[in-house]
Amino acid sequence: MTLPNNSLFASPRDILHKLMTAALKAADPAVQIPHHMPARPKGKTIVIGAGKASAHMARSFEECWIKENGSRDIANRLCGLVVTRYGHAAPCKHIEIVEASHPVPDEAGQKAAGRILEMAQNAGPDDLIICMISGGGSALLALPAPGISLEDKQAISKALLKSGATISEMNCVRKHLSAIKGGRLALAGARAKMITYLVSDVPGDDPAIIASGPTVPDPTTQNDALAILKRYDIPLPEAAKKLLADPEHETVKPGQECFNDNDVVMLSRPQDSLLAAASTAQDMGLNTVILGDAIEGESREIAIMHAGIARQVKTHDQPAQKPCILLSGGETTVTVRGDGGRGGRNAEFMLSLLLQLRDEAGFAALAIDTDGIDGSEDNAGAIMDEKSWQKARDREIDLADYLDRNDAYSAFEKLDDLIVTGPTLTNVNDFRAILIF
Incomplete structure (x- = not known):
């Protein structure tokens, strides 16, 4: 399955960034x-x-x-x-x-x-x-x-x-x-x-x-x-x-x-951002599924659930046919297990998701905190695609070790896959988008 023929979007990452922009615009209270x-x-x-x-x-x-x-x-x-x-x-x-x-x-x-x-x-x-x-x-x-x-x-x-x-x-x-x-x-x-x-x-x-x-x-x-x-x-x-x-x-x-x-x-509200992103995705010819605007739980475990749904779309075209965007919001949590790790809940979600999907073809994903600050770091979140796993291997980055140490920021920094927006001057919690094609 290939992405819709749309010259405005050269790559899956371009699509994800466009959805993020739509979500942040919808969250602007000044409007x-x-x-x-x-x-x-x-x-x-x-x-x-x-x-x-x-x-x-x-x-x-x-x-x-x-x-x-x-x-x-x-x-x-x-x-x-x-x-x-x-x-x-x-x-x-x-x-x-x-x-x-x-x-x-x-x-x-x-x-x-x-x-x-x-x-x-x-x-x-x-x-x-x-x-x-x-x-x-x-x-x-x-x-x-x-x-x-x-x-x-x-x-x-x-x-x-x-x-x-x-x-x-x-x-x-x-x-x-x-x-x-x-x-x-x-x-x-x-x-x-x-x-x-x-x-x-x-x-x-x-x-x-x-x-x-x-x-x-x-x-x-x-x-x-x-x-x-x-x-x-x-x-x-x-x-x-x-x-x-x-x-x-x-x-x-x-x-x-x-x-x-x-x-x-x-x-x-978080739902406003999800609806705006869904509308943008549909305009690009993508099917959309909003999994929920109030998802809570451990970031790494929520990532495992999202990976399972993404594979169901990839393998069985359920709950929607490819190409498809899975969208979700809410506020996940991180139980800190060690000392010295860097990274917020969205980077941890993304690292766990990457460990689940590895180098499987046809996936790309993004997760950010809509205020522009994931936890206490300078990034909003992180992004990945099917090449990220091989990039980690080439650079000898032990992703599982980084997850064990709650150090997702450092892992994505080494992958050059942090998303840095600066303060967005709004805050409707997490925004997650997974593209399956």
Whole structure:
């Protein structure tokens, strides 16, 4: 089976890059914000928020707000503070942008979170609070609960990141050790109307999980958080144990009055990116199968499952005929088994997939984190085709050894197969595409 005759695409890698570009474009929250602009309030419009896309969202909102309301006396009518990851800033004229650490919180994030909470508390009934929330906000909006130190939060965050816990499990713990997450930001700003703009980076697009839900009610409990910590054998300092045993420090629950005048707007979702990529593939004459936008599990094991489906297409033309693109999203995890390895969940997925498919003909694949940063490295992800296996043999790269050491970044760096996009200023989680022809 050959690829469709299309002069625009010289190779399977070209096709995969085109699909990636379509997926990232669909995830851009700036495209949707102009369609969701609120009416100007009597008082101030206060823009706050956190996440890898939050600065980009704030800039788009500011530009639309000025276009609709004019620039006269704007300093008295539009203000705010948004915290984003280092390197993900988008400069604004009237909204302050602060950069902080992700995925492990730092003092810059703690200070910004404290100021954001204070802005919400000071907002009055004539004011409008616009909250820009995207993935990464859990680490960036780092305001520990009373008695919990930043060092405590950092240690727990590091342990969770290495444990293999899902994003929903990690954020359950985070919000119960926070003074601002789990609905507490909404409680602080209860005198004003609040609108939350969301970019989803979580399976299922649950607002209570995205950035640990600072402006929405939290259905989870302290006992849930304790069970997760026990499940992954994560030690707790005494202050954290005391906090999680005190019902006075429970998160804000559904039905509380502070949510009565709050609206939530979902700007971008993983499914939007998958649909855009599928449409692009179909325009190129490729059959498409979307396996799911909420896939979770160990990266290396999810890769084995994807390899099995890819072979079924190759051998039996099921669940679709060749040439075919398999698309999927969600957020896989990596349980760190050794020290010194480099690489995020998408590079690990790709390395495991390469070890499964080896040098079989008719396959090419790509996997990225849509924020442009896979884990804590400088790559978005990695790419492979049927020549990658032979290239590894020629260069004497023991791919299985690299996988054992969670060192997928180094393996693909040696293969010259890292994908480097830089910060994309959005974040709808993983994007995976496997081409079978």
